[in-house]
Amino acid sequence: MTVGMSRSRSGRNAPVMATASRFLMLSLLWFAHDAYGSKNGIVGFGISLYPDLCCQACHDSLSSLYLTCTTFTDGGDMAGMDMRKRDMGDMMMMGTTSDECRANNTAWLQTMAYCIQQNCDADGYPADKQAECFSNQAVAGAPEPTFQESLPAVPPTVELPADAVWLNTTSLVNKDLYYSTHGTLAEFGRSEYLHTRYSVALYFVVIGICIVCGLLAQAASAIPRFQKTLQASAAWSSLRRLVFLPALFGGRRLEPLPGSFGYVPGRALSLFIAVYVVLNVIFSAVSFGSFQPNVYFFSKGFELCEYVGNRTGTLSLVNMSIAILFAGRNNVLISLTGWSQTTFLTLHRWTARVAAIQAVVHSIVYTLAYFEPGYDGASAYAAKAAESFYWWGIIATIAMCLAVGFAFLWLRTRFYESFLLLHIALVILTLVGCWYHLVPHFGFDYGYQVWLYICFAFWAADRLARLARIGYYNALGGSKAVVEPVSGCDNIIQVTVFPRVISGFGPAQHSFLYLPGLQGRFWESHPFSVAGWRTQGQAWRTGPAPVAPAPEFDSDEKETNVEHSRAVLSANTDAQTPGPAAVRFLIRAHSGITSTLRRRLLSLPSRSKLELSVYTEGPYAGHRATLAPLFVADTIICVAGGIGITHILGFVQAYASGKLRENAGESQGKSRNTMEAKRFILAWSAREMALIEHVKQNFLADVDGVECWFWCTDSSFTSPKDESSDEGGQGVKPGRMDIESVLRAAAEPGQQTAVLVCAPGGLADEVTRQVVRCVKDGLRVELVEETFAW
Known part of the structure; x- marks a missing residue:
């Protein structure tokens, strides 16, 4: 990663979520021990460079x-x-x-x-x-x-x-020599201390912002009264309307930029990133001094290059460790803040970019240093570059830049498996290069290796937590999985997994599936939203589910005729067979392993089902801090687009289960983790009518108290003229969902409304725009997003 300091001196997610958090906390505690241990740590924190x-x-x-x-x-x-x-x-x-x-x-x-x-x-x-x-x-x-x-x-x-x-x-x-030596050491020591001071300050600011936001989120989720007071606050509504909800500019947030150039972060996240980038620029450019005559450096220019190079090199290591933390699936900050992994992956990319830029600056200034007066220019640089520590630094810098450069959206979406392998290999090469750049040359005198220890600790903690999840949820030989086609949908399949234990599964979660028997690539895993789950002895009821017709909207006034759309689903009482604990996923096949799975299924003579062994790593997400608005809402509106219904179905199951217990008289006081809304609306737009029918029969047949509004965007679909007929499509309207009308129909003045959305980028961005308008008009509307962003 870095190219060269020229001087060397001799001298709720079940127990596994808690396990993952402990791994990361132990990493930080280990760093604290290293920083304050005897002859360990970093300059100013465990290492005093020149105490005498x-x-x-x-x-x-x-x-x-x-x-x-x-x-x-x-x-x-x-x-x-x-x-x-x-x-x-x-x-x-x-x-x-x-x-x-x-x-x-x-x-x-x-x-x-x-x-x-x-x-x-x-x-x-x-x-x-x-x-x-x-x-x-x-x-x-x-x-x-x-x-x-x-x-x-x-x-x-x-x-x-x-x-x-x-x-x-x-x-x-000799007085002059002592004066020069004393001044040289003092200035060099001051510079090294400032490198550390700014590095630690950067850590405290970045992680501190996450922790403060997390504590506020935890307080809001733990104290419903505080949550309701906050939502009723005019100041909070203004902050949400102006800062937390909107896109940075225009309306594009989750929809990729043209040419798959990338995503534009939302306004609040962009503000965080801006503060982070500005801090790095400031910390890389301030508090440099010089002492001449200098016993180490022949010119003031080389001296300043040394200090700038060491500063940017140290900050690059710091930012690399933060980037590795943010990339982890088991990042403890996710559960603390309630932010999605997509948010932290966005931060991961920005921290990695800054680290790469600082590594390049580090390389450039050390190259320029040899062309300062008193040095031999190209010949002096060539001699230094021939040393092993120097070319290891060059290798690390190139590897880091390639890891960042190859992480553009187009490659990530089209060749994900190849991208991921290349990305991991380049990061490992970067870390190895940094180690051999620093430790053989500098030893442990300056503590530069501590930042690498933190990188190793974050990476190892996340990997160990992944293994802990796999070991907890799966038998030694894996978990049985049944893959079935969705009739009428060429590229959608249903996967039912029977893990060793089912504890911890719930709404808003996803799990990573490993399919080693499919292609032999045991290391590959892909995340899929949990569409449903059942405990041992529980049954999934199947059969037709009544669906309320999507409401009719007045095209001019945007007023809604909802009298006929208030019919709600009631529990289906068809015969049912209890079964083992299981988790269900609905998957749209793209390229890669999902396409291979679909082809394997279709290659079977019967094309009915395929049984194979899988490993499930999860569940992830579904944190209380994320879902807090749903627990205090009077009305919940779930907006789904396409296969985004998989994320929403978990909430439908959780809400319906609560209703069933309430109707059975099993309610024992209010729980702050229970959705107690008076209305629960599922508004879903999909292009395949067959998918809508499959979901109605297999996921909505056993729900109670849910209003369903469906739209089919297939141009060949027309709703049945006779709503009482047995023809498929009852209650489903043709065309696109009108987001503004849906939200205005459900949100009521004085009532707390929570909008939950999981949809492709364009539809999700439109929901955000309409929520902002609702807040501007004085409606109390909260937004909970599940993103599709890569």
């Missing part, structure tokens, strides 16, 4: 000088030793000064001790600290000789010249 600056300056000002005990060789392996070249005629000798040599050299000990005393006294450094730092810097931590023993009896009077090579007698450190 005056001592360090004395050491660095004198350590390059030869002592009488310095040994010289003509080469060999001197790794880890303090070596300098000495020109002896035609021979280039290597000088080595060992720790033992220094500990027994009077000139070194007395010169160091006196330098420390004089300069550390001036810095206000206490005597006991001076003694400690003398032991560390002068005699490599040895207990003897001590600081007091090494102080000269007679203060030295001769100052070392600037070009001194030998230290043969007790001397005064």
Whole structure:
């Protein structure tokens, strides 16, 4: 990812949801332990770069000088030793000064001790600290000789010249060299501390915003009175109308831009992203200083390139860790905030883009640095780029840019499996490149590797949580699944899965299905909305379901004649057979594995059903913070488009189950997780009449108290003239759903209305626009979305 710091120093979802959260929290706690552990952490948080600056300056000002005990060789392996070249005629000798040599050299000990005393006294450094730092810097931590023993009896009077090579007698450190060394270390240390400070600040701001929003969402869902008070507030209505609901501009949010260029985030999410980007720009560009003359850098330009490169490199690592957190399915912030995974994937893409840009800036400034005065330009850069840590940084930067570049919408939607494999491979290469760029070169002195530890922890925690879900819900050999065609629909199939346990399944959820026996690619999984579920011994009733005709709307006044449309579904009492616990999915086949599954089903002689073994990872979503508006609503309007009905059917089942318990006298007080609306309206528009009939017979035959308004957009469909006939299509109107009329027909002044939508982007965006208009007109309408966005 980064290309090169040039300097190195030696020196409700069942128990598995809780399990996933614990994995992520343990990752953060582990980081906190690492940050504050002994000789661990990051600069300013566990690592103090120069805690004894005056001592360090004395050491660095004198350590390059030869002592009488310095040994010289003509080469060999001197790794880890303090070596300098000495020109002896035609021979280039290597000088080595060992720790033992220094500990027994009077000139070194007395010169160091006196330098420390004089300069550390001036810095206000206490005597006991001076003694400690003398032991560390002068005699490599040895207990003897001590600081007091090494102080000269007679203060030295001769100052070392600037070009001194030998230290043969007790001397005064060269003032100019000490000044340059002290200033260089102070400025470098200040810069490194600011890199960390801004990195931690970025973490606190980004994660802090999510946590604050999550706490507010949890409070609203846990305290219905607070939720109702908030919804009745004029200020809250204005914020929703102007900030939280609308698109950034125009009306496009969930509908892709032309050419599958991508999505435009909503206004509130765009504001969050803007704050995030601006913070990164500011943190990448401020608080840079310079100290000259500098003992590390020959020019001020190179020095600033060093600081800018280190800052952007560190921030890039930080943003990469945030991007990995936001990409996880088991991201604990999803359940806290109630935001959808689509929202966090949008944030994931933006954090990854910023990280890639910062890595590129890091690379550019380190390249430009070698063309500053005092350096040899292309030849100096080529020599540095030949070092392994440097080209590992180049590899990491290229891999990260490719991972971001290949993540455009067109590729994601058309070649999802290929995109995902390539994306994961490039991210792994990025992380590996960052490790070999940082650790072999810098060791653990600066704590850069801690940000990589966080990346590894977030990634591993999410993967372990996935395995925990799979192990909890499936038997060792997988779960049985039955795949059936939907009669009359060429590209829609129904999948019924019989997992080991069913606990945790509910409305608004989805589950990832693995089908290893289909193509042998055991690692592939795809998310599908849960259309229905049943517990052990429960039955799914089938049979015709009465559907209220879609309301007639006055084309001019948009007023609704709803007198005949208030008929509601009542529970079907057809014969039923209890069965094992199961979960049902309705799937529209596209390309990839769903297309393969459909072809396998149609290849069977009977084309009736296909049995295979699957693994289910889930359920996900359906969090209380997401669904809170539904629990306090007087009217619930579910708007579905096409196969989006799969998401809505879970709510229909949950609402109808509550009605059945209420009618049976099983209600035991109000629950804040129960939909208690007086009206529940299902408004669905689909192009296949066969799909509508399938849903009516297989999912709506056992529901009670639900008003159903259906539209069929197939141009060949016409509603039966005789509504009492047995012909299919009763209660279904031809043409498109008029969203404005539907909402105005159901929303009533003074009543709390919740609109739940799951539909393709264009229809979902139209629902949002109409909800905004309703709020503007003073109606109390809340919106809960399930998006189709990739």
